[in-house]
Amino acid sequence: MHAPTGSEPDPVSVFRALLTDEGRHLLEELRSYDPGRELAVATRLRRDHPAELVSAALGQARLRQRAAAKFGPEDAGRMYFTPDGVEQATRASVAAHRAGRFAALGVRRLADLCCGVGGDAIALARAGIHVLAVDRSPLTCEVARANAEALGLADRVEVRCADVTEVDTDGFDAVFADPARRGGRGRIFDPEAYSPPLSWAVAAARRAPYAALKVAPGIPHEAVPEDAAAEWISDGGDVKEAVLWFGVPPGVRATLLPGPHTLASAGLPDPPVGPVGRYLYEPDGAVIRAHLVAEVAERVGGRLIDPTIAYVTSDDLRPVPYASAYEITDVLPFNVKRLRALLREREVGTVTVKKRGSAVEPEDLRRKLKPSGPNAVTVFLTRVAGAPTTLLGRPVP
Template sequence: MLDRIAARQRDGHGVDAISRALRGEGVEPALLAAALTQTGLRAKARAKFGEIAADLLFTRAALEQATRERVADLHAERFRAAGCRSVADLGCGIGAESLALLRAGIAPLPVELDPLTAVFAQHNLAVAAGRLGAAIPGVRVGDAEQLGAEDADGVFLDPARRTAGHSDTRRVASPDDYSPSLRFAFALAERRPTGVKLGPGLDRDLIPDRAEAQWVSVDGDLVETGLWFGATARPGIRRAALVLRGAAAHELTADADAQDAPVEALGSYLYEPDGAVIRARLIGALAQRLDAGMVSGGIAYLTGDRLVETPFASAFRVVEELPAREKDLRRALAARGIGTLEIKKRGADADPAALRRRLKLRGDASATLFLTRAAGRHVALLAERC
């Protein structure tokens, strides 16, 4: 059924037309609905999985939580560099990490708690193994904490941080409810090379001292916190911000959190650090590279008088300071003919979407507005992207 739908799409037919035609041919409605849903998920999955997505199977929830192919390949490379020939993928979902391990020449030992997701993972691994000429890994179904890592050389865990289900899931409130649990994951990390993928907003108090913590952003989107232990962790590195932009990769590393740079008077340029740099607390290290200072204590904007190109921050030229009071700000923007306004805020109590509506913008010009604090006071800074 999926092949029939794909063939009609290649012939230029839309989803509605395909649905009507197949219903007219007597296709069972439940099967047709499932196939059309799967077709939509395959199209969405291309952004994460590339062209192989056209042959894989997905659930909505598992696709949302799946690691992007490029990031999963970097995970697998850590295990390859650590000399691991087999890696237990505990909580494998639809198999994104196991697919990357296969591509790296490592035997994955996947475990998945949800039976349907496990069936889909088995299908996906069979597709990839067939393309690579590799043995097809078997997906074990059950609780990873009960089944364990067997005799794998290394372990990767992507604990479920949402309620069970295949769609409309919600985040669990406590790390104690992750599946597998962090306690289980960190115990494994005592014995063998281990990687743990967690959300980018992870409470930093949960990070063990012995772990290398790496925050990863992809094209400006902060996607994960990776905790690495044993041979998968790099010597002397405890904090890392990995910034992937297009085909390029850039990384800022340190042996600990960096001390914030001193506060400086507002300069000609404003820098907005990438989310990975902010979460890794490496803003001070970035400030040194940029010869910049903090706009205000505890606020993640940097300022300087020299424009320095960097992949770790977006740079803006400060055009002028506008009145911070909303009524006066609206008049100032109107006088400058600004009809398109990007609003950024840190240290200011404002809802950018609601404020944009109240400003009643008109005009052909566009700009960026920063609402923040500088020299202990609220400021509104009109700027343009460099």
């Protein structure tokens, strides 16, 4: 039997090597990293640097490129990441919004539990809040600490490697918790299967003057504690997360970034249902998740086209930031042949397909339509008063 020749390198030691002068020099060389030339670049760098360090630097360069969409190229180009950290970190604009809310509440010391690579801790520190950032992964803590240092925030961010369930948060103005919502099999939808479970996070939140818990945007409304305020947040039209706030008046709201534009529940009944008018309003996803379509309908003087569909229609144009407006030109029973003939007659070559309440796949329909011509149209596949219907229109500038 042969003796073992070695073991897997320690991830923390490999990461720390990136923080040395040699590691920083390598990362600087890779600032304009081109994935298509990775083999040639790796071969060249390995002539002068240890292969393990080159591999780590190349991996970090790839992660920085992925992170630019969340953190912006300037911050991402200075920060450090893990694969899970890039995937799970809060988008910088969302973190800044939340940090601003904490600062407005007068929070000065906050415990960030399950801090990951430090995305929220960075935003909180930039808002003037002193942060204790806690995570149980030694590597993740090293990365979070390096990020605070790289962005000049080390004096406001203390990173501690510990089990968050054992951290004493007494004396802090607020708690922020972001339980892990991914496991070995992908996304976790049961809040009690989060790590740590949502029930533990809620108990920790209730012990602090203020708290916010980041949860999946698909959380059922019935899972929201009665003493919590629930906020659904979208950025650029994409729903990013839901947050449960404690220490503030209970309620439901949707926040749209950039802006922010915040729509709060007024406890309105369901809107009336009626025929399709001249304009169609498509509520933002955060508005729909927060069950605030009635609030949008009231603001635009509108009605639903179907009791089960979140499209609002009105005869008047009343622009609001909470919904995209379209001018409707045609209302047709769903029929592919008739639709194709109409688009050919109008020389439509660019078709944007949206659907709500339809089993038809947009790509399948687009292939069947074979659009050709200089004009553009938006096609809505939906139901009107229960009947499969096609609406044609164009966005209102």
